[in-house]
Each structure stands twice: as C-alpha cells, then as structure tokens.
Amino acid sequence: MGLRDIEKKLKVKSAFQVKEAELMIKELEQMLENIKQVKKQLKKFEKKYGDKIVENKEYYEKLAGLREELGLPTEIGRYEWKEAPTLKDRLTGKGFYDVLANEIMDLGQKLIEENGGIMSVGELFTQLNKARPGKLVTIDDLYRSLDKLINSKLIPPFKVLESGVKLVEFAPVEFSPDHDVILNMASRTGFVTKEDLLLRTGWAEERINRCLSFFEESGIARVDSSYAEGTKYYFPGLSHT
Numbered sequence: 090m091g092l093r094d095i096e097k098k099l100k101v102k103s104a105f106q107v108k109e110a111e112l113m114i115k116e117l118e119q120m121l122e123n124i125k126q127v128k129k130q131l132k133k134f135e136k137k138y139g140d141k142i143v144e145n146k147e148y149y150e151k152l153a154g155l156r157e158e159l160g161l162p163t164e165i166g167r168y169e170w171k172e173a174p175t176l177k178d179r180l181t182g183k184g185f186y187d188v189l190a191n192e193i194m195d196l197g198q199k200l201i202e203e204n205g206g207i208m209s210v211g212e213l214f215t216q217l218n219k220a221r222p223g224k225l226v227t228i229d230d231l232y233r234s235l236d237k238l239i240n241s242k243l244i245p246p247f248k249v250l251e252s253g254v255k256l257v258e259f260a261p262v263e264f265s266p267d268h269d270v271i272l273n274m275a276s277r278t279g280f281v282t283k284e285d286l287l288l289r290t291g292w293a294e295e296r297i298n299r300c301l302s303f304f305e306e307s308g309i310a311r312v313d314s315s316y317a318e319g320t321k322y323y324f325p326g327l328s329h330t
Contacts, residue, residue, distance in 0.1 A: 204326030205309030206260025
C-alpha cells in the first residue's frame with residue numbers, strides 16, 4: 090500500500106470519527122432535551138395531583154423513584170439541591186435547614202438496620218457528610234436541623250450520656266438506667282466486653298447478659314468473637330475514638 094493510499098484511508102477514518110462525534114453530541118443533546126421536558130411535565134403533574142400523591146404511600150414512593158432517576162431530590166415539589174444555607178436561611182432558620190432536616194431523617198431511617206436507630210451526633214455528622222460528597226455541612230447546620238426535627242416531635246430530644254456524648258434516636262427505644270451505663274461505656278471506645286462490664290460495674294453476670302441481649306436483639310450492638318480478642322459488642326451508631 091502506497092503513501093497516498095494510507096493518507097486516503099486516514100482521511101476517511103478521520104471523517105468518520107468526526108461524523109460519529111457529531112451524531113453522538115446530537116443524540117446527547119436530544120436526551121438532555123427529553124429530560125428537560127420530563128421535568129417540566131413532572132412540575133405540572135405534581136402541581137395538579139400533589140396533595141393526592143402525598144396521601145398515598147404507593148404513589149409517593151413511585152414518584153420518589155422517578156425523581157431519583159432524574160437526579161432530583163426525592164421530596165415532592167423540590168427541584169434543586171440546596172448545598173449551603175443562604176443569609177436568609179440563617180436568619181429565618183428555614184429553607185436549607187428544612188431540606189437538611191429531611192435528609193437527616195432519610196439517612197437515620199436508612200441506617201436503622203445497621204445501628205438500631207441510635208447514633209451519636211458525631212457519628213451522624215460523619216455519615217451525613219459522607220452522603221453529601223462535595224456538599225459538606227457544618228456541625229452548626231446539623232444542630233439547627235436536628236432542633237427542627239425535635240421541635241416538630243419527629244425525633245425525641247437528645248439523650249446525653251455521662252461521657253458527654255449526645256445520642257440521636259431515629260427509632261423508639263426504651264432505655265433503662267442499666268442500658269444508659271453500658272451506652273456510656275461504649276461511647277468511649279465504640280464497643281464493650283462482658284469481662285470489662287463485670288469488672289467496672291460489679292453487676293451479676295445475669296444482669297449484664299440481659300442488657301447485652303437487649304442491645305443485640307434491637308440491632309444497636311453487634312457481636313464479634315475472635316480467639317485473640319474474645320467477644321466484643323460493637324455499637325455502630327456511636328462514634329469511635
């Protein structure tokens with residue numbers, strides 16, 4: 090094959106690649122236009138049927154799924170992500186903090202199977218920022234949104250342990266004074282052992298077993314046993330130091 094033939098083939102290939110790129114861009118633009126139209130239709134639909142959708146859990150979940158696929162917040166009627174509070178939000182305590190409160194509730198509910206519905210404020214702060222990559226919140230933002238949830242009676246007031254750790258409860262749990270003692274100890278390291286509890290509390294083994302069984306059955310603690318370290322009861326919802 091001569092140089093002219095090679096040059097001709099390269100030109101043909103180059104022209105084909107250019108054409109292919111043009112078609113790809115055109116197809117992408119059409120897809121974006123279609124998404125834009127779907128969002129417009131969604132706004133009209135929610136304005137027309139919003140109240141009825143909210144009253145029906147099945148409809149709400151289907152619409153929330155569609156919103157998620159479109160890259161929209163799952164909350165009906167909201168079409169933009171709020172990444173940080175504006176001056177107006179800070180002055181009124183609304184806007185961004187309402188949105189963040191919803192995100193906190195969603196996160197808390199999603200993590201119930203993992204931590205039994207309790208989290209230290211520190212652990213919640215960590216998990217919330219993990220769920221918002223590039224849209225980090227401050228601890229002040231977190232507290233202001235938690236206060237909104239508490240004032241609305243969506244979650245109970247903070248449970249403050251002797252260690253100073255504040256617990257947020259996303260599932261109703263009845264703690265006894267014995268449970269509080271063990272939670273306080275677990276808040277320092279993220280776990281407890283039966284042997285350590287026996288030494289530090291002076292309780293009977295049956296009393297400790299009853300408490301540990303409660304934490305395990307409610308999903309608040311997880312048991313991990315190894316030959317080297319023995320049996321530990323880990324509390325995923327507590328920040329580990």
